[in-house]
Amino acid sequence: MAEAQFKVFRGEGAKGELFEFPVEVTEGMVVLDAVQQIQSRHANDLAVRWNCRAGKCGSCSAEVNGKPRLMCMTRMDELSLDVPVLIEPMRGFPHMKDLVTDVSRNYEINKKIRPLTPKPRETDGTYRMQQEDIERIQEFHKCIECFLCQNVCHVIRDHSVKEFAGPRFLIRIASLAMHPLDTLNRLKELKDVFGLGYCNITKCCTEVCPENIKITDNGIIPLKERVAGAFYDPLAWLWKNLTSNSKKIPEKNK
Amino acid sequence: MQRNISIQHPNRSFLETTRIDNWWVGPLLTSIGLLAFIFYSTWAAFQNEHYQWGPYLSPFYAPLLEFEWWPLSPAFLILWAPAGFRFTCYYYRKAYYRSFFLTPSACAVGARPQKYRGERFLLVFQNLHRYFLYIALIFCVILSYDAIVSFSFENGLGVGVGSIIMTLNAVFLTAFTLGCNSLRHLVGGNVDCYSCASFGHQRYQAWKFVSLFNVHHNFWAWISLFWVGFTDLYIRLVSMNIITDYRIL
Numbered sequence: 236m237a238e239a240q241f242k243v244f245r246g247e248g249a250k251g252e253l254f255e256f257p258v259e260v261t262e263g264m265v266v267l268d269a270v271q272q273i274q275s276r277h278a279n280d281l282a283v284r285w286n287c288r289a290g291k292c293g294s295c296s297a298e299v300n301g302k303p304r305l306m307c308m309t310r311m312d313e314l315s316l317d318v319p320v321l322i323e324p325m326r327g328f329p330h331m332k333d334l335v336t337d338v339s340r341n342y343e344i345n346k347k348i349r350p351l352t353p354k355p356r357e358t359d360g361t362y363r364m365q366q367e368d369i370e371r372i373q374e375f376h377k378c379i380e381c382f383l384c385q386n387v388c389h390v391i392r393d394h395s396v397k398e399f400a401g402p403r404f405l406i407r408i409a410s411l412a413m414h415p416l417d418t419l420n421r422l423k424e425l426k427d428v429f430g431l432g433y434c435n436i437t438k439c440c441t442e443v444c445p446e447n448i449k450i451t452d453n454g455i456i457p458l459k460e461r462v463a464g465a466f467y468d469p470l471a472w473l474w475k476n477l478t479s480n481s482k483k484i485p486e487k488n489k
Numbered sequence: 490m491q492r493n494i495s496i497q498h499p500n501r502s503f504l505e506t507t508r509i510d511n512w513w514v515g516p517l518l519t520s521i522g523l524l525a526f527i528f529y530s531t532w533a534a535f536q537n538e539h540y541q542w543g544p545y546l547s548p549f550y551a552p553l554l555e556f557e558w559w560p561l562s563p564a565f566l567i568l569w570a571p572a573g574f575r576f577t578c579y580y581y582r583k584a585y586y587r588s589f590f591l592t593p594s595a596c597a598v599g600a601r602p603q604k605y606r607g608e609r610f611l612l613v614f615q616n617l618h619r620y621f622l623y624i625a626l627i628f629c630v631i632l633s634y635d636a637i638v639s640f641s642f643e644n645g646l647g648v649g650v651g652s653i654i655m656t657l658n659a660v661f662l663t664a665f666t667l668g669c670n671s672l673r674h675l676v677g678g679n680v681d682c683y684s685c686a687s688f689g690h691q692r693y694q695a696w697k698f699v700s701l702f703n704v705h706h707n708f709w710a711w712i713s714l715f716w717v718g719f720t721d722l723y724i725r726l727v728s729m730n731i732i733t734d735y736r737i738l
């Protein structure tokens with residue numbers, strides 16, 4: 236049976252050490268299995284979050300050899316076992332214990348997003364949407380809230396910009412802004428409250444997303460284009476002013 | 490084998506990472522590629538000669554604008570447009586923010602410390618990318634026209650290696666432009682309800698068509714960049730009599 240070495244960060248409140256543990260490698264094993272083996276054989280009090288073991292609950296986010304990943308979706312056979320495998324907690328959030336971090340800021344940002352505000356129902360009491368209307372936003376609904384994208388985004392991770400909502404929430408807003416039924420104009424708050432302009436489209440969020448959501452290309456860049464059209468486009472500004480009979484225009488299309 | 494470490498947040502100093510893969514290869518190759526192109530195109534623009542041969546015209550000099558009052562190379566009258574288009578392109582922005590600005594150079598690698606403002610203050614002009622797109626669309630037409638002209642030699646229609654090179658140049662530039670994120674927004678990305686908007690279905694189809702090119706925008710960005718330089722080099726070498734243009738037909 237093959238054996239691998241693991242180096243696991245242990246400690247509380249950001250201070251800690253790397254502890255080395257042997258792991259017995261079996262076929263089909265994932266990193267989360269290895270961490271649980273360490274927990275059961277060598278370190279019963281190792282703090283680690285996990286739940287579904289299927290890449291769907293978003294609990295087991297960590298940094299494996301320096302890369303933000305879901306531990307349950309990282310197979311051992313894709314790692315080089317010649318050197319110890321390094322397991323650290325996510326670096327973008329305040330540390331709690333061992334591999335567990337405090338991700339509560341994300342829920343605070345989420346509360347600031349105005350919920351879907353649909354237009355009135357049709358006369359028969361229903362809503363009708365065509366597939367082509369909702370195809371784009373279905374991709375964003377795949378998000379499992381693992382927060383790996385929030386963790387890797389340099390605006391949060393390295394520059395600690397408080398006014399920046401982060402990629403997960405920008406695609407949540409995108410899913411509302413592009414929703415065929417939504418009536419709110421969300422562009423001003425995107426610019427001023429959620430800090431869209433801080434994103435420099437370097438695409439690390441897209442690189443780490445375990446759901447392969449094209450966060451930057453399909454979510455953030457289209458939002459940037461909408462904000463550019465509303466606030467930074469001189470001809471559009473001129474046109475809006477020349478043709479303004481704003482009372483007739485529904486808020487969404489202003 | 491224990492080592493006291495701290496993972497304070499924000500924690501990483503410049504370029505610090507625990508990644509063990511060769512994360513620096515990407516930004517390094519990108520810098521080399523971009524610098525090589527900038528040096529070559531600037532040099533070629535300053536030359537002010539050897540940009541034409543037979544029916545061929547270097548894309549750095551197209552459309553050829555020759556005026557009495559302009560003392561410098563005609564290339565400078567037009568190069569600002571494609572340069573501005575690429576400089577403000579969302580893909581190139583990613584490329585040089587990573588490889589030159591180092592914000593960040595790679596994912597989970599410490600970004601260059603600074604008072605970070607993103608694209609809000611000095612870089613807010615990036616929002617004008619759509620205007621460069623409008624000009625670039627015209628350039629696609631001009632370069633396609635030049636490509637067609639490149640088949641008409643003094644002694645009648647024909648196909649030279651240069652004609653093929655110039656045709657591919659127009660094709661690659663058009664494929665790059667068709668994947669532009671601003672174009673994607675313009676043709677249909679700004680619509681929320683395709684089934685309710687006027688011409689909604691057509692705009693949805695147009696959006697899907699642009700999306701096809703948008704997915705590979707970085708690929709077209711590099712191919713078209715390399716090829717436009719190569720096209721200039723080929724015509725330059727032929728016009729300097731260093732190589733001979735081979736007539737296929």
Ligand code: SF4
Pocket residue numbers: 384387388389390401402433434435436437438439440441450451455
């Ligand atoms: S693309 Fe934008 S949101 Fe995504 S990681 Fe980069 S800066 Fe952050």
Ligand code: SF4
Pocket residue numbers: 377378379380381382383384385402403406440443444445446447448450
């Ligand atoms: S967008 Fe992707 S990386 Fe970000 S929280 Fe959702 S699933 Fe995770």
Ligand code: FES
Pocket residue numbers: 285286287288289290291292293294295296305306307308
């Ligand atoms: S345990 Fe649920 S995503 Fe890994």
Ligand code: FES
Pocket residue numbers: 574577578579580581618622665666668669670671672706
């Ligand atoms: S986004 Fe690249 S050309 Fe417009």
